[in-house]
Amino acid sequence: MNYAGEKRFTIWSSFSLVILAIFALFIIYPLILVLCKSVIDPQSGNFxxxxxxxxxxxxxxxxxxxxxxxxxxxxxxxxxxxxxxxxxxxxxxxxxxxxxxxxxxxxxxxxxxxxxxxxxxxxxxxxxxxxxxxxxxxxxxxxxxxxxxxxxxxxxxxxxxxxxxxxxxxxxxxxxxxxxxxxxxxxxxxxxxxxxxxxxxxxxxxxxxxxxxxxxxxxxxxxxxxxxxxxxxxxxxxxxxxxxxxxxxxxxxxxxxxxxxxxxxxxxxxxxxxxxxxxxxxxxxxxxxxxxxxxxxxxxxxxxxxxxxxxxLPQVVVIYTSFLKSNGGQVFTGGFALQSYQATLFSKDNDVIWNTYMLGLVSITIIVVLGILISYLTVRKQSPLNSALDMITMFPYIIPGSVLGISFLFAFNNPPLLLSGTALIMIISFAIRRMPYTIRSSTAIIGQISPSMEEAAISLGATEMKSYTKVTVPMMMPGVLAGAIMSWVTVISELSSSIILYTNSTQTLTVSIYTEVIRGNYGNASAYSTILTITSIVSLLLFFKLTGKRDISI
Missing domain, CATH: 1.10.3720.10 (MetI-like)
Incomplete structure (x- = not known):
């Protein structure tokens, strides 16, 4: 909404510039480095x-x-x-x-x-x-x-x-x-x-x-x-x-x-x-x-x-095999036991479950906050700047996770932005990758909210920011939270970028499942997979509870 006499540069313009700078830093800059590395000889520096x-x-x-x-x-x-x-x-x-x-x-x-x-x-x-x-x-x-x-x-x-x-x-x-x-x-x-x-x-x-x-x-x-x-x-x-x-x-x-x-x-x-x-x-x-x-x-x-x-059938198989006795490797020796869970869930030095949930929750928080704000800017504050923001935020939608992971290591492996090996680089990767889904769903939701609701709040003396936080955001939250739950499931299931960016201290469930399968520890892989499957099921039930739906048609 634009009003007569409104200043051209407002707090919303500041938000747009800051968010655009963030996406330029974590999308455009890494991709430019990838392009440069693909056409520049590292020895001579020539094209x-x-x-x-x-x-x-x-x-x-x-x-x-x-x-x-x-x-x-x-x-x-x-x-x-x-x-x-x-x-x-x-x-x-x-x-x-x-x-x-x-x-x-x-x-x-x-x-x-x-x-x-x-x-x-x-x-x-x-x-x-x-x-x-x-x-x-x-x-x-x-x-x-x-x-x-x-x-x-x-x-x-x-x-x-x-x-x-x-x-x-x-x-x-x-x-x-x-x-x-x-x-x-x-x-x-x-x-x-x-x-x-x-x-x-x-x-x-x-x-x-x-x-x-x-x-x-x-x-x-x-x-x-x-x-x-x-x-x-x-x-x-x-x-x-x-x-x-x-x-x-x-x-x-x-x-x-x-x-x-x-x-x-x-x-x-x-x-x-x-x-x-x-x-x-x-x-x-x-x-x-x-x-x-x-x-x-x-x-x-x-x-x-x-x-x-x-x-x-794959979910049934992994849950079933997670309770089978094994020789510690690929061979299941018959009978049932909690051996695989003792080696994974109850392992003293196993932080992968905590890492998965912690990184996922922080990422989803960033996704929801920025997703709502970006959708508001692109729908309610239309301008060339926000049109550029809308376009640049869609880039991660078409960039494979492995490519994004490699570009992040190219861009953030040296000072002053030395992020490689930290939890922060994985959080940023997760948030950037899944941001477009929340932005699209939030844009659809805000398009269904009449601007007259905000105008009424402003006519009663509220500022635009207060109207946004007290009127628009609460009206959007049921749909946004439901979408965030589905985004959460995709975040904790991410492998393509995680396998490139993780370290021992930031290893997640998906990386653990992959490495256990590569090592031939099928029992451990099944236990980790079961935990991830149960998390997805609980998240789905929570989605139904929040939305009141009985199906998931889109």
Missing amino acids: TMSYLTKFFTRKFYWSTLINSLQVTACATLLAAAIGLPMAYVMRSVKIRGSGFLDILIVISYLSPPFIGAYAWIQLLGRNGVVTNWVNTIFGIQFDGIYGFAGIVLVFTLQSFPLVYMYVSGALKNLDNSLNEAAESLGCTGFERITKIIVPLVMPTLLASSLLIFMRVFADFGTPMLIGEGFKTIPVLIYTQFMSEVGGDDGFAAALCVIVIMMTILIFLAQRFLANRNTYSMTALKPMTAQKITGVKNMLSHAFIYLVVGLAV
Whole structure:
């Protein structure tokens, strides 16, 4: 809100400048350093294209980019192919236990993908339970799910819930009278889905697919665990930067630049397609679930139960194996015990759980405070400065965690800003990475609050700042807190940047799970995974309590 006679430079302008400076320091500056390192020879200081040339002239390197695109495209398409019919069936057919199934679907999504990879190793690895059973029964030599197929399997089952949640939300606003009109004109059920439902939810489908594409393309843990010879670009970046025989910073920086350019192009392409397929609809007659009988009912239930069962199977596996006796390594000796929890949860020198919660809570506090303020500035105080702020705060949305972690080490590994090795650098990384989600949700919430509420407070003698803190923020808080809980779950599940920035004193649950799996301590990895899963479930229940919702459709 701007008023006649209002000074051009106000306290809100000061907030905008300070926040813009913070984001410039922790986003623009590190990324500029990455770009410089990718084209400057460290010995001579001259401009060079040798790093980029090295990547594009050697098949071993550029094939990792092709691998990443193949895995990402397949996982995204399969996730959409599963999530879309899942949402339609759950919205149109009465499924027994649908409320509980909704919760299970969300839990499967909130779990980090690499936990799914570890669980599927337990089931379909070379010595997995299912692998041994198949080899014994059918007399074959199945070698496990390692490589391309395994990576796609894990990503698909972990990603389709996002499509399901987004499309479910879109179907809530779909006017079912269109369906009925098409049916009265002789359209079959399949034709109604392909010619009416799919086109109307296409913008939502594209938006959720973009999120999946970005997440899968940037994921490091899953291909590292089960990729073996099938390397992806995040794994190559990590190995080049963290190599024990001496990493190549310049080449790692060049890889980061290539990934950033790829993600920006993908993001712009999605925005272009979404803007060309935008619909606005009010559900005068919302779609309601109908009770059906016969074969259709059996097939609908079988499809939903099978997909949900496969999705939550990794969580069931890690919880189950966390209570098994083991020899301290990969072999479970039979019977149940609390051995894994004694070695993790009750270990004297184990601070990873405290680190996870402490870093997560501090990060979420920063995210909420800055997210609300930034959304207020960009909606209520529109100006070129705040437009620039809105644009720069979206950068972390398209930057993979490993790239952000490397850029932070480039930027903050020397005085005067020596942050590497501290808890602060991890907090900043978490907050910066997850800030865009809270900003977007807060922007949507504040757009629903009429400016007349603030104007009324000002007309009664309140200052703009008091109106903001006493009127606007309290009205936003229920929605903001609900979103913060979901952001909290993603923060404590972060691995890509944590694996690069952590030290022994700042190790988190996700890093511990990853390192235990690499060492072969599967019991310990299961115990840590169970703690993380339970934390996610409790957070989800708290979300339902605060919002009064019974589903998580977006």
